[in-house]
Amino acid sequence: MNENKGPDGNPWMKSLMIWAAILLALVLFVSVFDGGSRIKAGDSIAYSEFLQRLDEGNVKDVEIAGGSGAGGVISGHFTNDSTFRTFSPGDPQLAQRLRDKNVTFSGKPEEQASFWMIMLYQSLPFLLIFGIGFFVVRQMQKNAGSGAMGFGKSRARMLTEKQGRVTFDDVAGIDEAREELQEIVDFLKDPSRFARLGGKIPKGALLVGSPGTGKTLLARAIAGEANVPFFTISGSDFVEMFVGVGASRVRDMFEQAKKNAPCIVFIDEIDAVGRHRGAGLGNGNDEREQTLNQLLVEMDGFEANEGIIIVAATNRPDVLDPALLRPGRFDRQVVVPRPDIEGREKILGVHVKKLPLAPDVDIRTIARGTPGFSGADLANLANEAALLAARKGKRLVAMLEFEEAKDKVMMGAERKSMVMTEDEKKATAYHEAGHALVSLHVPGCDPLHKVTIIPRGRALGVTWNLPERDRYSMTMKQMKARLALCFGGRIAEQLIYGMDELNTGASNDIQQATDMARSMVMEYGMSEKLGWLRYRDNQDEVFLGHSVSRNQHMSEQTAQLIDQEVRRLVEEGEARARQVLTDNLDELHRLAGALLEFETLNGEEARKAIAGEDIGREDPRSRRPVAPASGGSSIPKTRRPGGGMGSPAPQGA
Template structure:
């Protein structure tokens, strides 16, 4: 079977410059060391005196006068010779015209020592060595800087796009699940890359650019890689932030270089992730618009649809903020095809789970359909994280297979946060938390329009001391007024439950997040959704944003003082109606509230079905009855005012304090 892997050695890859990088570094440092040695020799050469057995010139004359010098060799700089006792000596030469006469009188044998002949080229090399050393060090430093910014001279302007050939382990459409509509829209791009003449025969032109729009984690980058994998063409990937640099003109230069590389590898795909980093509206904010980001955007526009044709180059970009992109990017001839990559529905989630579960050993009780039904709103990345958390949980327990229990624990951890088992709570705090969550759960069971109760727990998770978790029966894309009013009542179930049991004087800060959720929802109903008869079907709030000095600034629509008072009164009316609904349910079902709170203190966590059995007075059938604690009495004790349990009806973290 042929091996599809790229057998080129990374050390000899032409993109890496060829050769072994360790050998290059060794040669460079060896050259620097040799230059230092020569430099030391130049500086120190001639400064060394007589060296070993050195003798002062005056002492040398005394030895001559004593007759203890046998023979002498005289050079320009050094006088060397041998004493009568056989010892050798060296002395620095001093200009002395009487020396030869004195040696002749004492009968000393002497001779002149010729000076060594030094090459002119060697002298020039010695003199030029310091300058060559400085130039070599400077060249080495500049090369390292260029390597960080891009290879070659003036590497700051080189593109940072990475070329992925995908020869081994490539991604195809089989690895992408849950976004069938997006796959179908991009299928013809694959067909064009495989057979461009198929469209050219009828005079058709394939779109030059496709913009993938969707929330984070939905698989936009994976989808772009799958297109390149299906067509088996080179795939260039770069982030929008990689174009912008602190130097003016660098971004535009990188755009030009990226398209030059793409032309050499055409047909190919160029994928620009987070294009909103460079493609925002031009002229927004202060200044004359001639900044680095806008120059980069202008060059990108020219390259995509300018005078020069870029045949065979498909530009695919991804963003989750299409509203901030410049209109010139979205016109025909550029990103003229917008492909929405939404969060998957229940069918898509099941297929995504099946893809990620292929690498995990599963127990027979694992049902992807059940997991998909319990994870509404999860993206592909969330589901991948869910499968990974389940595998890690099973590994910590020492299991060989991942069972449904691990997936349930992983789902609770991802959606509600990890359990804080080490947190110490007093009995009064546990009772107050139990009544708070029981109030939320009871309202959700008795108010029409609430989502079905999935789970309620008083085990601290994340920043919440307790969680009441409601899940819709199916994927929801809109909410009715009845459902929103039911959710408002659900928000106040915990606060009213504590008020009925402990009295108004014992209210605490635990319901701050509930109040915030209810206020925001009621204000949206009045100002955005047209759910107020007095204000009519008008929008009184604008969510558009403007870019000012690099920051997004919300722009709110101004209203008159009379309208503002009317908005506040309508918001208060919705809140008071929700409070009255929750109070009536909890007052009429006070016995069920006590039973549910007692069961929460006994078992700590109840499912939706178990909660229904508890309020009917039935046994929930738990086997671990031996570990039960005494049931909660019908009347609770007072709660210390220092308690600060931040919790919300859906497990959302609440701010500390009120």
Template sequence: MNGRNILIWGLVFIFFIIALQLFEFSSPGPTVERLSYSQFVTRIDEGAIRQAEIDGVNVKGALDNGRQFVAAIPEGAAPQIADRLIAAGAETTITPVEELPLALSLLFNILPFLIFLAFIFFVMRQMQGAGGKAMGFGKSRAKLLTERQGRVTFDDVAGIDEAKEELEEIVEYLKDPMKFQRLGGKIPKGALLVGPPGTGKTLLARAIAGEANVPFFTISGSDFVEMFVGVGASRVRDMFEQAKKNAPCIIFIDEIDAVGRHRGAGLGGGNDEREQTLNQLLVEMDGFEANEGIILIAATNRPDVLDPALLRPGRFDRQVVVPNPDVVGREKILQVHAKKVPLAPDVDLRTIARGTPGFSGADLANLVNEAALLAARRGKRFVTAKEFDDSKDKVLMGAERRSMVMTEEEKMLTAYHEAGHALVGITVPGNDPVHKATIIPRGRALGMVQYLPERDRYSMTLQQMQARIAMAMGGRVAEELKFGREKVTSGAQQDIEHATKIARAMVTQYGLSEKLGPIAYAEDEGEVFLGQSIARTKSISPDTAKLIEDEIKRFVMEGYETARRILTERRDDWERLAQALLEYETLTGEEIQKLLKGEPIVREEPEDFAASPPSSVPTTGAGADKERKGPEGFEPSPQGA
């Protein structure tokens, strides 16, 4: 419970205590007889009053029979009544009347009402959103970041040099606007940062503000959207009003696709509130009134859904692509995140960068953090290369399942399965070097073979795709050759899916089938509605569809036959590799090469955990669960892997 809630409940308690004090009822007591003035005078004359107390126009006391009484007398009659009581022998007391000032008397009378109104007003303010301000719905929720909240510069951003160069021009303009204005140049009003999640788009925006040393307003696209129509547009207006007061400044809108989606698109109809908010944003960016000195920077990983009017020149003039870093960029990012981590001499950041293709900046930061936590858990003073390897395995594939009980038959089947993958992958030209083979269960896989690419790959050749298919089929072929078709398991399910996915892309997207030619038979998926992608497919005749399936089957079966031929010809090497996996559970790429050359494996001390860097190439595993996707090494995209 936070301090505000404690304060509210405390005030509620105090209010009810005051109310009880003001409206307190007397506890039940003796019966009081109320006398009229004539009855009271008669009782005095009869001598029936034993004791009386006169307080202004009120008299209370006791009768001879012990009963209490009260009576009212005329104003100014107190002296005469007192004389008659004394003459009758009654014990008489007169209480002097103290007159209160009129203002104080009024205050006492209306004080309960004022307290009640103040309490209701306070509760209403706390229930009201928008910072506790009544009617504050239309106020901007943009936060102004200052140096006290951590100044970020371009020195803190690594691995995305091209994006930094494009944005450095904005920094130069904010520092010296006349440099551009004297030549008639105008700085772009907006820059859209586009890239996958975790690549550093938000960090880049903060670095621009830190380098230029100007006010930096940050807000999320979802902060504009409310259930009330017009609130988002009001917040946009208020945000730009605040920015004008602090110009020159930067406004950063994160996840702008929440409010900047294409108007009128989608099967579910438009949202009036969202479209009004977008309309107001378009007008503020480039309307009749120029917003000089205000630079709008937005970030999204879905530029395809944004409205075209938002992307035209004059609004978001530039689209800065922030991609996943290459091997050089990954090394620089690792250097930035490893500054505060004590590294052992055996740690080579370039080797780690080489083994992490496809990793974003956030992935690399998480990798360094996991390695530091693992070293601390093991009681080490430095983070060694083993911690980095172990953390990469954990991040990519999950923790080891050494507590999982496997029978000797299952271990043997897994060993021959993985040995088949490894041997086929080494033999077929076009595959990356094998980095590790293991039969230790991880995640949902009972074993796996990892391949370490020698460099980042941006496209794939036909030979490499065929090699991937053959390598994927090596596990199934190994099970059939060693144990017979009746003993084949479901462990190759993911391998078959992977091989089919590659073959389908070769036929329908890359035009690698001689019978079908260089024609695309598949299109990208369309709109996403109710969480499901609505695909747009071309009209294909039944004969063409059958030919496509025949070609996909041909590519897969060619890989299958290649794997069978290799394992049959090199059966001795395959047996030797499988037996070594049963003995050591994990083999590195160097140890596998020694085995294939007939050299013995020599280890200084037994390893209970062998780690390897994650790879963007396929990781094959026996016994993988259907839902286990794992690191995909090949995605059917125009760029290949």
């Protein structure tokens, strides 16, 4: 969709013509003031030379303009018919000397400039300055709201559908949200169909969802489906430091919309202007509140704005003012969730339409292996796979490129240039083998998908677990299993190298375990001693300009009890992981040896390695398997940020 340029034509050609006119006016200005007084350089001579030639008798005729007594221009011909021109300083004897030499001479009155020429000479500089000023102001006002004269103008842009049109056919995986908005489009196309039964057109629809789920894409699809004008603006375009500017822009935006009604106005990131009133002090906040007040009045005030539908998008509906969310302003709140496996398959189908796919590509398998991915993540995944195939010089995008792209998106790019010592590789292998072994032996853990000791992103190794299906909640059994999984890497290092050789690589695991245990106690009611009470306020929200302290409504005794319960859950997970690894120490050695040999194993290969079976592929580096380290080996005390669990956190957990 392109911005509507209007009938002005090519803006570059128009600017070029204006500058050419200004240059022509300057040339005319110089010629008018200087051209009349210039004397041709080839004809002018000094007055003394003229008198000398006169005394010699070489002057044929003379014409005196303005009179020689007061000074004037003298022109004429020499006896050889050549012309001359000079200026008399005021010689009263000139006429007599011309008679004495029998020179024909005549007088010419001084030319007087006309009244209109005098007016032109005097007004031309002012006209030139006015023209330049008018051009500058016009350029500043070209984009509404961006110039000094359009400070209070709306920055909403009206879009057309000539190019890059997006329709509901391009929106997949969010069928419920699409159906809600399809009804609005149908109402705009045929309002009489709904008016027969007394139905009224909705005044507004609020799209709510996580970043990347397709809220803006839905708005573009509305513009592509509805044959009505579509205005788009960001919530931050209303916000200014000067009080009243935002309200003026809101009024101007609705004035533009009224002229083009019926129409749709899309406000992206409306939380920038629609936050809860009274949430702070200062002029900036006063400006935002006045802007919000004006928006509330325009959407549902005394003056009805019939035929104007407001579609807004936000990922923070909790901070919006309640007056903005009530029916009559935003009649519908359309939730745009992360897609499930069926939705991910449809979204991938949209994004791979233009990719030349190899026969082994299975969209269903890719969708199953990407739980928690949003529409933007899936688009990035398809793009990365295409780039990887192009980098390898392939003509088709195969399943291997999709797997590598998935690893890159979820775990980061491989750090191939990073040099690790053998001791560091062994330590990383045992760390990741500990995570993998716990996930295979503790009920409630997600199935093992992949384990690698190749450095990716900020981690030196990753153990990746994926759920068998989309998960929207977690049980206490699953969360306790995940606590044990977090400590698998640290316990494996302790069993192999001893307490004195522990390093800083498990800091991320400890953080994950502590946060999860604290959430179980304070938010999910999973502690018998503390009961089904919530002890933590939502720290992501800001109310009245202040973040709420976690313990401001909590006694010291309750805080101590919370710490005791958190410690108990963490220690139970640690003990469970230690028991699994102690009972299966031989399996730990075999899995670590396989990781040192192949660097990356999938879930099935890891199970074969634990059982001592051939995993069915050769070492890509064609080298002998590295024997597992014995319990007495030592590792350097370097920071090793390994041990990340790749399973995405489920919603609400």
